[in-house]
Amino acid sequence: MPALVPYRPLPLDLSDVRYAHGPDSQPRAGVPEGETVELEWSGSTVYPGTSRRVWVHVPAHDGTAPPAAVMVFNDGWWYLDPDGEVRGAVVLDNLVHRGDIPFTIGVFVEPGVVVGSEHPKNRNVEYDAFDDRYATLLLDEVLPLVTARYRVTEDPERWGICGGSSGGNAALTAAWLRPDRFRRVVCFLSSFAQMPGGNPYPDLLARTEARPLRVFLQAGHRDLNWGAPTRNWLAENLRVAAALAEAGYDLRLVLGDGGHSPNHGGVLLPDALRWALHPTA
Structure with missing residues (x-):
């Protein structure tokens, strides 16, 4: 029986x-709140x-409770805030209660703040780099x-x-470099276009043996620099999606409208999870 999708005009x-x-992004009657x-973590060696x-x-x-599945959410409070666009805890409560996903603990991790620095935000350092430091922080410290x-399950x-x-960059990079731990990836409007040294994934995916990942990508028609020949957020997301598809990955790509906003990804979170x-799947 095919799934019937209601008609909505573009x-x-x-x-x-x-x-x-x-x-599923709203508190629902009869669903207990988790x-x-x-x-706080301030002892990082990474x-x-x-x-x-x-x-x-x-x-x-x-x-x-059975051993829990784990879903890490980058940008912590942005993804947890029940009044924000993503509402991660509300979504987890609804989906777990109905049995749509296994019993899953959500771990909402803020980017680091450099104590005493004139430039305290460490977000782009952690999220945009193509290296294993952020995955190591998660696995060894957080x-x-x-x-x-x-x-927690070991599976x-x-x-x-x-x-x-940039949190989408960090999500894919953590799974790419540590597929022994992270195999389910959800990326919204990823900033592949601003990774230092350029977006590595189209080339890597074409020449590297496939890793055991399942990847959900959301991209926006009017994301940053959408009509530009370089540093084009939309184009770089489509290049990654195409490379994943050509390499035979378990991929789902959802294109939406709007700009560089968490709104569409937040609305999609229940379906993505x-x-x-x-x-x-």
Whole structure:
């Protein structure tokens, strides 16, 4: 039986578009609210001198919870804020309660702040670089804070990472370099165009043996520099999607309208997680 998608007319203006959130992005009657714990990590050896906040969200569960799947969300509070565009904890509560995804702990990680620096924000240093430092931070420093408190599965097919803009770069890079841990990837409006040295993925995907990743990409028709011959956010996302498709990856690409805004990705998060975390998608 084919899935029936309701008809919606396409907007004529591709720039001034806002998508409406669906029911899984709202608190729903009868769905118990999970527990969110805020932590702080200031002892990093990967990014010395940085401090960052981490929120761990654990959906409600009757009885003894099974070992949890893990979904890391870059840009912490932007993705957790229940009044924001993404509403990660609300989405997890709804999807876990209905059984659409396995029991999943959300780990919302803020970019580091360099204490005492004139330029304290370490976000682009951490997210845009094509190296293993950010994945190492997560695996060796942040996630042990979670596994010390909660039972978490060791199955990498149930470990994922999600991010938008530069956070999308960080999500794909962490999974690319550490597929032994992260295999489910969700990227919204990734800033591949601004990675130092250029976007490495089209070439890498064409000449490297495929890794066991499932990748959800969202791109926008009016993302930054959409009509420019260089540093074109839309074009670079499409190049990555094409390279993933040509290399035979388990890929889902969703194109939307609007500019460089978290709105469309946030609206898509329930569907992205259902697809990414489903064992037989």
